[in-house]
Every structure is written in structure tokens, then in C-alpha cells.
Amino acid sequence: MPTPSLAALPIRRLTHRDLTACADLSEDRGWPREEHKWGLLLSAGRGYGIDDPVGGLVTACVVTEYGSHDRPALGAIGMVLVAERHARQGVGRRLMQHVVSTMGPTPLTLHATPNGRPLYEELGFKTTGRAEMVLGHFTPDGSSSDIATRAATAEDLPAILRLDEEVFGADRTHMITRLPAFADQLRVAEDGGRIIGYAAAWPNMATHVVGPLIARDTETAKALVASLAARTDRPLRTDIDVRHKELLAWVKARGLQSIAFNAMMNHGIAELPGDWSRRFAPLTVAAG
Numbered sequence: 001m002p003t004p005s006l007a008a009l010p011i012r013r014l015t016h017r018d019l020t021a022c023a024d025l026s027e028d029r030g031w032p033r034e035e036h037k038w039g040l041l042l043s044a045g046r047g048y049g050i051d052d053p054v055g056g057l058v059t060a061c062v063v064t065e066y067g068s069h070d071r072p073a074l075g076a077i078g079m080v081l082v083a084e085r086h087a088r089q090g091v092g093r094r095l096m097q098h099v100v101s102t103m104g105p106t107p108l109t110l111h112a113t114p115n116g117r118p119l120y121e122e123l124g125f126k127t128t129g130r131a132e133m134v135l136g137h138f139t140p141d142g143s144s145s146d147i148a149t150r151a152a153t154a155e156d157l158p159a160i161l162r163l164d165e166e167v168f169g170a171d172r173t174h175m176i177t178r179l180p181a182f183a184d185q186l187r188v189a190e191d192g193g194r195i196i197g198y199a200a201a202w203p204n205m206a207t208h209v210v211g212p213l214i215a216r217d218t219e220t221a222k223a224l225v226a227s228l229a230a231r232t233d234r235p236l237r238t239d240i241d242v243r244h245k246e247l248l249a250w251v252k253a254r255g256l257q258s259i260a261f262n263a264m265m266n267h268g269i270a271e272l273p274g275d276w277s278r279r280f281a282p283l284t285v286a287a288g
Helices: 016-028 035-044 091-103 117-122 154-168 218-229 245-253
Strands: 011-014 046-051 057-067 072-082 108-112 126-136 148-151 185-191 194-204 207-215 236-241 257-267 279-281
Touching: 011 091, 016 035, 016 046, 016 057, 016 072, 035 057, 035 072, 035 194, 046 091, 057 091, 072 091, 091 117, 108 117, 117 126, 117 257, 126 245, 148 218, 154 194, 154 207, 185 218, 194 218, 207 218, 218 236, 218 245, 236 245
Parallel strands: 072 108, 207 236
Antiparallel strands: 011 046, 046 057, 057 072, 108 257, 126 236, 126 257, 148 185, 185 194, 194 207, 207 279, 236 279
């Protein structure tokens, strides 16, 4: 039997049963398998992919919607991958065209690598900023912060959700309520008993990824990062909006090094909703 052309292979919805195939696809392209992250994205978002007739996936991506269920305010696209044996044959473009069409008028956002950026520009995405990925063992400087931090409790969840929606600009309850099970740490910063910031550290291969990182100001963000770092022996990794120059300089002075820059791109919206000045790092670049 002849092998069907890539253009004839149907695009389908992915489910949690496709987790291993998605991780295999990541590994095929030289990315970490990231099964823990794939599990979150496939449960909280909508995966799309094309099956390879010889086994595995030709391509895959995940869209995470935020806002009301019947009328999302924003869709975040991530984990756009094409198997090496099918690269540069237009299949990634076809998948992205399908996602953009399926999402209709919903504004879209994504973080693009330098290699992926030209494709997204062809599809109408506009670069609106940059995020810098930093990685390393955090070395404290011995000073103490005036900002009080502590482990989050179940009673904090309503306040965290209110703060998150205010800063992110859209309701992402279905994602944030998964953090206690997904992350190894979830901490809040307080001022007079009021939560002024929160952050999580979740396991990803040999590192702990810091995200989301939402804080009233840079000093609060620093206190949250330091409190997370004090409770892990793993290297920290996070993606910080380059407009937060002070925080970037501070983490670099404490051992984290710049390893990549990604373009922040939007489709159908000039700027992301919410308050960027309090949004220091995403939960993951794959989901905003």
C-alpha cells in the first residue's frame, strides 16, 4: 500500500492517551521529553496532531484557552513540533493554519523560537516583546527580605485566583487550580495579611521551573524566587519578560545564566490583556 501524502493525513484532537507519543516527538526534535508538562497541557488544553502511518506523530501542538468557556478571551499556543523526518514539508504550517482557523476570532499568543518565528509571521502573528530564559543554581546573597512569604494553603486559592485574573487579564481557573498537584512548591507573598504575589516551582527533568511568577513589584518577585530556591537543590529555570530588567540582573547575579530568547507574539490582539508590570514569568511558555 502506498504511503499517504502528508497533505492527506487528517488532523485530530489529541488526548492524554497520546502523552507518550507527544514525549517521543519532543525527543525526536532534541527537546526533553517533558512528560510532566505534556500531561498538564493535554488535560488543561486542547491538543492537535497528525498520526504517522508508520507510527508515532507527524506533528503536534497544544492550545490552552482562557476566559469563559463559550467565548474565550485568549488562546495560548505551545509545543508546536514536527518530526524530523517530516520537517520542511509544510506540515507545521498546515497544522498552525488549522489551529488559527479553529480558534476563529479568539486572540492568540505564543512564544516563538528564532526558527519558528518566520512561520508565525506568515500566519499573521506580530512580535510584541521578548522573554529571556535563564537557568542555573541560585546562590543567595545572605540578605533577608522585608517581604513575608509562606507556603500556600487551600484557603489561599480564592485570593490567588482573583489576583491571577487581575494580572493575567483572563480567567485561568482550570489551569491555576491544577498547580497544587502539578508543582512541588506553591508560595504566596503577603503584606498585612493580603496576598500580593504568588509563584510556583514545578519539576521539569532535572530542573525546577519557576512559573507563574506574579508579584506586586520587583522586590516581591525577588522574595518569591528566593523562597522557592531555598527549598530545592535543583537548578532553577524560568522565562522572564525582558522589560523586567532589574529582576533579570538580580537572578543573573545569583547564578542563573541566559540560555535563550524567545519572541512573544500575538494574533488578533495588539497587546496581551492584564498588567504586564506584575506578570514576571509565565507558568510555562507553552501555556502563558
